[in-house]
Amino acid sequence: MANNLTTIITSATKTVEINRANPTVIIGERINPTGRKAVLAALKEGNFEQVRQDALDQVAAGAPMLDVNAGVPGADEPALLQEVLRNVMAVTDVPLSIDTANPKALEAALQLYQGKPLVNSTNGEEKSLQAVLPLVKEYGAAVIGLCMDDNGIPPTPEARLAVAAKIIERAAKLGIPAEDVVIDPLVLTLGADSQAGLITLKTAELVVKEFGVNITMGASNVSFGLPDRRALNATFIAMAIHAGLTCPITNPLVEAVKTAVLAADLAMGRDDYGMRWIQDFRQRQKKVNAE
Ligand code: THG
Numbered sequence: 062m063a064n065n066l067t068t069i070i071t072s073a074t075k076t077v078e079i080n081r082a083n084p085t086v087i088i089g090e091r092i093n094p095t096g097r098k099a100v101l102a103a104l105k106e107g108n109f110e111q112v113r114q115d116a117l118d119q120v121a122a123g124a125p126m127l128d129v130n131a132g133v134p135g136a137d138e139p140a141l142l143q144e145v146l147r148n149v150m151a152v153t154d155v156p157l158s159i160d161t162a163n164p165k166a167l168e169a170a171l172q173l174y175q176g177k178p179l180v181n182s183t184n185g186e187e188k189s190l191q192a193v194l195p196l197v198k199e200y201g202a203a204v205i206g207l208c209m210d211d212n213g214i215p216p217t218p219e220a221r222l223a224v225a226a227k228i229i230e231r232a233a234k235l236g237i238p239a240e241d242v243v244i245d246p247l248v249l250t251l252g253a254d255s256q257a258g259l260i261t262l263k264t265a266e267l268v269v270k271e272f273g274v275n276i277t278m279g280a281s282n283v284s285f286g287l288p289d290r291r292a293l294n295a296t297f298i299a300m301a302i303h304a305g306l307t308c309p310i311t312n313p314l315v316e317a318v319k320t321a322v323l324a325a326d327l328a329m330g331r332d333d334y335g336m337r338w339i340q341d342f343r344q345r346q347k348k349v350n351a352e
Contacts, residue, residue: 087118130160139169185210252286269305295321
């Protein structure tokens with residue numbers, strides 16, 4: 062099988078092509094009340110300014126896509142996710158990743174979304190496959206498949222590969238092509254298990270070799286509970302790009318992470334003449350000189 066499938070994600074006006082020959086696509090992580098206290102507090106008050114600002118900041122920092130999560134405990138998630146999406150789409154036109162585990166919220170979001178979104182996510186659990194894949198097909202979306210199932214997150218790369226295979230197969234049965242399935246090998250913190258990073262990287266390599274699909278990760282998860290998260294996130298993300306990661310969900314406002322992604326793209330032969338690397342360096346110099 063081709064080892065370099067292209068996933069196309071669109072908004073009303075923009076198209077992003079995720080592919081191992083193209084520059085890495087950073088999916089901005091910050092619109093997420095579970096991962097951001099400021100977003101949680103604002104959404105609890107019905108205030109969407111924080112979300113709008115996070116959308117603008119991440120796009121200004123160079124994120125070609127944004128992840129949008131509205132998981133506020135006790136809230137009406139279908140209505141809240143729609144309202145968050147409306148606010149994001151009012152201030153930016155980048156394609157979006159719709160981050161919810163609630164099929165009702167997902168359907169509400171798909172009804173509203175303009176373009177072909179990335180659905181974040183399904184996984185190997187029967188319940189999830191049966192609820193999410195028909196919606197992905199009906200709305201012509203692409204989907205992230207998490208390498209976990211009814212038994213939890215498998216401990217070995219081979220077992221995670223088997224979950225990826227199941228998701229890709231079940232998608233194909235519904236007419237969703239492999240290029241529209243993005244696999245997430247799952248990133249757990251190194252603070253709890255020092256082998257967690259290696260298992261994730263090996264899973265990515267196996268999945269790419271076998272299926273050639275695109276790979277995403279919640280890359281900032283790797284450092285939960287550890288000091289100097291930025292340095293750890295940046296180093297891990299560069300290694301993961303070598304292992305096959307093409308569209309990390311991460312924080313584009315962290316310069317160390319952005320620089321690591323650009324350096325990895327250059328080292329992987331995805332930055333002709335180092336143009337993006339040089340241009341980014343010049344911008345950083347300008348910022349330093351202005352300070
Ligand atoms: N895979 C997929 N989707 C995902 C994840 C994944 N979506 C959610 C999450 N994991 C990725 N998003 C985040 C968002 C924020 C952080 C990490 C991952 C984060 N936040 C800081 C913290 O918690 O310390 C910021 C705190 C704050 O500002 O309040 O690290 O794995 N498919």
